[in-house]
Amino acid sequence: MKRSYSVDLLIFGGGIAGLWTLLCARQAGYQALLLENHALGGVQSIASQGIIHGGTKYALGGSVTASTRAIGDMPGIWRDALAGRGDMDLSGVRLLSGHQYLWSSGSLTSSLASLLASKLMQSRVAPLARDEHPPPFDVSGFRGRLYRLEEPVLDTASLMKGLADQARPWCCLYDAESMEIRNNNTVVVGNLEISPCRVLLVAGKGNAALMERWGMTVPRMQLRPLHMLMARGKLPPVHAHCLGASANPRLTITSYPLEGEESVWYLGGELAETGVTRDPAAQIAEARAELERLLPWMDFTPLQWATLPIDRAEVATPGGKRPDDCYLGGDGSVMVAWPTKLAFAPRLADRVLERLAQEGVQASEQETPPLDLPAPPLAPLPWEHATWS
Numbered sequence: 001m002k003r004s005y006s007v008d009l010l011i012f013g014g015g016i017a018g019l020w021t022l023l024c025a026r027q028a029g030y031q032a033l034l035l036e037n038h039a040l041g042g043v044q045s046i047a048s049q050g051i052i053h054g055g056t057k058y059a060l061g062g063s064v065t066a067s068t069r070a071i072g073d074m075p076g077i078w079r080d081a082l083a084g085r086g087d088m089d090l091s092g093v094r095l096l097s098g099h100q101y102l103w104s105s106g107s108l109t110s111s112l113a114s115l116l117a118s119k120l121m122q123s124r125v126a127p128l129a130r131d132e133h134p135p136p137f138d139v140s141g142f143r144g145r146l147y148r149l150e151e152p153v154l155d156t157a158s159l160m161k162g163l164a165d166q167a168r169p170w171c172c173l174y175d176a177e178s179m180e181i182r183n184n185n186t187v188v189v190g191n192l193e194i195s196p197c198r199v200l201l202v203a204g205k206g207n208a209a210l211m212e213r214w215g216m217t218v219p220r221m222q223l224r225p226l227h228m229l230m231a232r233g234k235l236p237p238v239h240a241h242c243l244g245a246s247a248n249p250r251l252t253i254t255s256y257p258l259e260g261e262e263s264v265w266y267l268g269g270e271l272a273e274t275g276v277t278r279d280p281a282a283q284i285a286e287a288r289a290e291l292e293r294l295l296p297w298m299d300f301t302p303l304q305w306a307t308l309p310i311d312r313a314e315v316a317t318p319g320g321k322r323p324d325d326c327y328l329g330g331d332g333s334v335m336v337a338w339p340t341k342l343a344f345a346p347r348l349a350d351r352v353l354e355r356l357a358q359e360g361v362q363a364s365e366q367e368t369p370p371l372d373l374p375a376p377p378l379a380p381l382p383w384e385h386a387t388w389s
């Protein structure tokens with residue numbers, strides 16, 4: 001015999017979007033549950049660079065765009081959460097760095113150079129004098145300009161664990177293949193029948209298959225692939241974007257300390273975007289050459305290398321460009337969302353709650369008892385399951 005449950009909100013996907021929204025919905029009094037088919041921490045979320053963007057990267061295009069405006073409030077919201085002052089308590093989450101650096105490779109276009117010196121950027125980036133340069137930029141061999149950017153970088157493992165620890169009582173592992181959806185939106189998983197008032201699909205790339213199960217053809221999803229790199233060895237901590245000739249960072253480095261003296265440099269930016277057509281060996285060779293070009297005084301020969309091909313899943317845009325904001329769509333009782341950025345998770349959760357309120361979804365008074373399903377494990381960091389060469 002099936003056991004029946006009624007919930008206000010049933011969330012699919014335990015990445016940053018699902019966990020953050022689940023916790024906000026519970027705080028607002030909703031009976032919300034989350035189903036995950038793999039591991040909490042997500043696919044993109046745990047593999048992200050953990051940068052809480054405030055829009056500077058987007059302003060490098062030369063003007064304040066919709067992206068810049070939408071994302072401008074995010075570092076403040078995250079800083080409050082990290083300090084335990086916000087709606088979300090992230091006081092236990094490890095900050096890898098409170099700020100990042102922007103550095104010019106020397107081949108900065110004059111328009112980018114004047115933008116960095118402009119009023120628009122003055123409140124965002126501070127140029128550093130030579131004697132303020134941190135390693136590895138504190139050598140005479142470094143000829144470019146260095147700017148400090150007040151945007152934090154989080155340890156994504158600690159972030160996702162912090163959220164998962166709070167959300168665990170309402171998160172269940174299920175088998176997506178054997179799930180049935182009945183006409184009236186009842187979801188049947190094993191011997192459980194869950195009747196949600198609203199469904200939220202935030203399964204990243206997995207949204208496409210879930211939407212198909214619900215017979216939805218819109219919204220459409222786009223995938224923007226990356227070929228990220230990991231370099232492991234005795235490396236100094238660096239959280240920095242290298243600016244080249246275009247508005248997109250040529251290289252973005254974040255670093256993660258390992259046990260002992262080693263750390264991982266996690267490399268993204270244009271190198272990861274243009275590297276999607278290269279095989280891992282060619283991508284590693286290109287990354288090594290790029291580091292040698294950009295930081296020629298450092299010795300990269302003793303490093304171990306690995307790569308991570310991964311897709312960014314987003315709502316489709318004309319021309320396949322990065323969306324400016326997080327996205328919430330869908331209709332009737334099934335909502336579909338992609339946060340676009342880790343940093344946008346709080347904004348997306350607010351939008352979901354606004355929509356529930358607009359549609360008159362009331363918080364049930366009766367607490368849903370725990371489901372008889374296992375708790376999902378936590379997703380590992382990319383370098384914890386990498387094959388090193």
Ligand SMILES: Cc1cc2nc3c(=O)[nH]c(=O)nc-3n(C[C@H](O)[C@H](O)[C@H](O)COP(=O)(O)OP(=O)(O)OC[C@H]3O[C@@H](n4cnc5c(N)ncnc54)[C@H](O)[C@@H]3O)c2cc1C
Nearest residue numbers: 013015016017042044045048049051203204206340342343
């Ligand atoms: C390499 C990389 C670096 C990035 N760096 C940054 C950064 O520095 N800063 C920033 O703000 N953003 C960054 N981003 C973007 C950011 O990571 C993503 O926008 C965000 O993590 C997406 O979160 P999500 O919860 O929607 O998806 P995901 O993290 O992908 O989580 C989706 C979850 O859904 C689950 N799932 C899949 N199918 C199903 C199903 N059928 N049923 C139930 N669950 C399912 C998956 O297992 C997964 O747990 C980066 C992205 C990438 C790929």
